[in-house]
Amino acid sequence: MRPDDPQLKRLEPPKLNLLEQTYLPQILGGLAVTGRHILQSALGKTFTVEYPREQTLRSPNYRGVHRLNKDEQGRVKCVACMLCATACPAHCIDIVGATAPDDWPDREKYPESFVIDELRCIYCGMCEEACPVDAIELTSLYDITGFSREEMIFDKAKLLSVYDVTKDAEPMRTAPLTPPDQPQPKAHEYATAIEAPPGTSQP
Amino acid sequence: MTTIDLLGTFLKILIVVGISQGVVAYLILVERKIAAWAQDRIGPNRAGLELLDRPGFRRLAPLLRPLIGLGLLHPIADGVKMFVKEDVVPGYVNRPLYLLAPVLAITMATIAFAVVPFGPVGATGANFLGFGDVQFQIAPGIDIGILYVFAIGSLAVYGVILAGYSSNNKYSFLGAMRSSAQLISYELPLGLSILGIILICRSLDLNAIIHWQDRHVWGILVQPLGFLLFLISAFAETNRLPFDLPESEQELVGGFHTEYSALKFGMFFLGEYLHVITASFLITILFLGGWDIPFLTDQAQTGWFWALVKVFALLLKVGLLIILIMWVRWTLPRFRYDQLMDLAWKRMIPLALLNLVATATIVQLVRG
Incomplete structure (x- = not known):
């Protein structure tokens, strides 16, 4: 729009009267606002929490430290397919696969070693999406610390222990959307369910 | 001016200077508390929290905890800090x-x-x-x-x-x-x-x-x-x-x-x-x-x-x-x-x- 456009509407700042020119009413208004906040907070209505003792709830899809899930028999669920390591944009996952023991009939391989460098990780969650057996998941733990870089490289035992710590608060997201014996939704039905905004879905 | 007057004046100087400097320490606490409240925060309430774990202080805990919660030990910690810093x-x-x-x-x-x-x-x-x-x-x-x-x-x-x-x-x-x-x-x-x-x-x-x-x-x-x-x-x-x-x-x-x-x-x-x-x-x-x-x-x-x-x-x-x-x-x-x-x-x-x-x-x- 050009400056001399006839449609351009020019707005003048409102003229202040004598009282407003002293700015005293505005200052009193400001004092009222801060005074209200001071009184409210003094009576205990604050918006901060005392962090280590109290913690706020993270959203359920918060992407924190990884865990390696275990199946019902307590075995690691991972089948060492390398999909997460391939998907990882930060190349922070290092898996050494090995032939599964003979008494594990449901899979051919398992991870002999599974190492994640938590300092390299960018917490994007793509490993979680890539995993075909829901073995790797991101938890809502975020306050991990260490005295050295080596300490922040989590091996299989540590990742499995994260599962033990968090499994009660955050159950595994492995329940299938539809039980296998019922008719599976078609691909186009998936698409409409995703595209339709909440509350407007067709019957 | 008699000796008594002089002594009284000295006493008053001691009281006024002592109290005003002590009050200043607590004014800083008031300032920090008001700052926190204006920003919907809680404000200083931690100084002395470790004291409660010491054996000698454990019996005093019910007495000390509310004082610590109000931040009343912060000015003392501040003062000590001012004195011992490089x-x-x-x-x-x-x-x-x-x-x-x-x-x-x-x-x-x-x-x-x-x-x-x-x-x-x-x-x-x-x-x-x-x-x-x-x-x-x-x-x-x-x-x-x-x-x-x-x-x-x-x-x-x-x-x-x-x-x-x-x-x-x-x-x-x-x-x-x-x-x-x-x-x-x-x-x-x-x-x-x-x-x-x-x-x-x-x-x-x-x-x-x-x-x-x-x-x-x-x-x-x-x-x-x-x-x-x-x-x-x-x-x-x-x-x-x-x-x-x-x-x-x-x-x-x-x-x-x-x-x-x-x-x-x-x-x-x-x-x-x-x-x-x-x-x-x-x-x-x-x-x-x-x-x-x-x-x-x-x-x-x-x-x-x-x-x-x-x-x-x-x-x-x-x-x-x-x-x-x-x-x-x-x-x-x-x-x-x-x-x-x-x-x-x-x-x-x-x-x-x-x-x-x-x-x-x-x-x-x-x-x-």
Whole structure:
């Protein structure tokens, strides 16, 4: 729009009267606002929490430290397919696969070693999406610390222990959307369910 | 002056200086709490929490925990920190002036208390062990008290200027330059705004001004404009927001006290809060009736009970004013330098002169 456009509407700042020119009413208004906040907070209505003792709830899809899930028999669920390591944009996952023991009939391989460098990780969650057996998941733990870089490289035992710590608060997201014996939704039905905004879905 | 009088004065000096410096430590806590509350935070409540785990303190835990929750141990920790921190004196400073500046700042802030009454003065009837009436003022009977306070208040700017000059640092120097310009500019409306109440009360003695307000009405009712001008100038004189340009952290890295550390910095801090206390005392005495409670107190009331009631009333008003000053800090943003100067020279000084002329005319007409 050009400056001399006839449609351009020019707005003048409102003229202040004598009282407003002293700015005293505005200052009193400001004092009222801060005074209200001071009184409210003094009576205990604050918006901060005392962090280590109290913690706020993270959203359920918060992407924190990884865990390696275990199946019902307590075995690691991972089948060492390398999909997460391939998907990882930060190349922070290092898996050494090995032939599964003979008494594990449901899979051919398992991870002999599974190492994640938590300092390299960018917490994007793509490993979680890539995993075909829901073995790797991101938890809502975020306050991990260490005295050295080596300490922040989590091996299989540590990742499995994260599962033990968090499994009660955050159950595994492995329940299938539809039980296998019922008719599976078609691909186009998936698409409409995703595209339709909440509350407007067709019957 | 008899020996007893001298001893009494020494005692009063000890009490006033001791209490005011202790109060400053807790004012910093109040400031931090109000800052936190204005921002919907909880504020300091941690200092001393580890003490509860020590074996000796475990039995005291129910007693100590609420005090710690209010942050009451923070000022003590702050004070200890100020004393034991390393005192760095940079190699490039002008050493004698650098060492003199904080001393000046704190001395000037402290000796202003000499003439400020903190209770009734005169025939108080509050007899102390038969030695005569207690005067709630270190130097009672000074009939130009207000002049003394203003003279000392102006000297306080030397602490700031010398600190900035001797630090040999451009930010410190800029802070000191701003400070000197600001303090000199606001001395004028500060001085002019009280001339009205002095004309009305016909005295420069702070006690006479309180007595006049006790007999008639509070100064704020006869001098509303004078009160407003004095309040605004007092904010500028004490370097408080919205006029804290000399030490604006964002632009000047702290201003004149950038190069000071440990106890020297603490002395500037102490001086600044003592100024706030003095300014609150002056506003209370000049415009809010001093120790006067309307329809309740009278100059003729004597005895310990009334003396303590008056002391309490005065200190309560001073406390509320200090809270107002801290409250304003979280309400108004800092002025720009030219706006600050405009406000002083183009608005407040003409208004103060107008107030003075109008008051003088009315006083002349009323008295005939």
